[in-house]
């Protein structure tokens with residue numbers, strides 16, 4: 203395959219990495235309610251009254267781990283309670299439907315309830331204590347990065363159907379529903395939380411009042427399910443947050459454990475993966491990159507929304523700027539190889555870049571440059587030399603030490619958007 207062909211494939215794959223989403227509609231026990239359409243309602247002087255909470259996250263952006271101890275994590279940035287609430291019976295169901303979701307933003311989908319102790323319409327969100335009622339995490343890790351609850355959500359028309367525990371006491375509750383995207387979570391502060399809240403009125407005459415956790419205490423940036431490298435095979439994935447509450451207190455402890463740790467069938471150890479990578483040749487790595495590009499272009503579905511604007515929004519995430527320069531505007535087209543024996547993720551960048559003329563050294567053995575606002579094609583460094591991995595103004599080339607060392611650097615990946 204020629205370099206220009208590869209470049210074309212890389213560029214055409216950009217549309218696969220679309221922007222983020224929000225919950226656009228909610229169905230509660232068979233009745234449909236509108237979500238807070240942040241890209242519309244935020245700009246209206248008289249938006250409709252909703253069960254959904256409003257936010258000012260008009261960039262469709264996310265809350266970063268560095269914001270876990272701020273009110274932003276509770277119901278998204280600049281959030282205010284919905285004026286209405288939807289009645290739901292204990293044991294009833296709530297289907298949350300997102301407007302879209304990017305296929306590469308893999309991660310868990312988690313839902314909590316918190317009692318408002320009165321109307322939720324004017325509740326102080328900082329006082330809400332959330333208990334987890336539903337969670338999906340890593341479903342299958344046969345092909346790294348695995349099949350996640352987000353993939354299931356996309357398959358189900360961007361929706362997840364949540365059952366309200368059958369023993370919950372009546373009253374007004376906030377339902378906090380959240381996707382945590384882990385595609386960059388191998389970096390500290392690299393996870394992306396997308397919380398969405400609605401108000402419910404639980405009916406009936408049940409009695410359970412599960413204890414909960416304040417929103418600002420739900421997560422830590424070092425939680426094993428937050429700071430995690432999904433681009434390596436995982437033997438287990440621990441869903442973040444407090445344990446799952448299920449109806450009937452006796453069952454709680456056991457089911458929480460089961461739900462928290464998803465044991466995957468392909469329990470390849472990290473040691474085995476590393477060994478395989480070290481024995482690969484640079485040529486093999488190059489070849490597997492090409493395969494990945496082809497694979498992701500032909501098989502990944504294109505998200506249903508306006509890709510161009512979504513991409514721009516995603517690239518403009520203000521919080522992306524908080525971390526390494528590599529995050530600013532880059533798109534990594536590195537869907538790991540389908541073959542399971544060796545998958546050192548090789549992060550070729552494509553699409554827009556903001557630091558003109560900057561260099562990107564990919565794992566010591568290949569480099570690219572930001573030219574006319576886009577990453578150019580990846581080229582290998584000369585035999586016997588390595589570059590210093592990362593994005594910088596100058597490309598630093600030095601003599602390769604040992605082959606093993608330079609290949610090891612392949613295991614270090616750049617951060618993704």
Ligand SMILES: *[C@@H]1O[C@H](CO)[C@@H](O)[C@H](O)[C@H]1NC(C)=O
Pocket residue numbers: 258279280281
């Ligand atoms: C969103 O609301 C918060 C809290 O009111 C405010 O601090 C922030 O500046 C707002 N952001 C935008 C983009 O309007």
Ligand SMILES: *[C@@H]1O[C@H](CO)[C@@H](O)[C@H](O)[C@H]1NC(C)=O
Pocket residue numbers: 229295297363364365
């Ligand atoms: C959600 O799940 C419940 C319980 O399994 C089911 O009765 C209901 O029909 C589902 N709702 C949708 C919209 O699929």
Ligand SMILES: [Cu+2]
Pocket residue numbers: 221222307516619
């Ligand atoms: Cu994103």
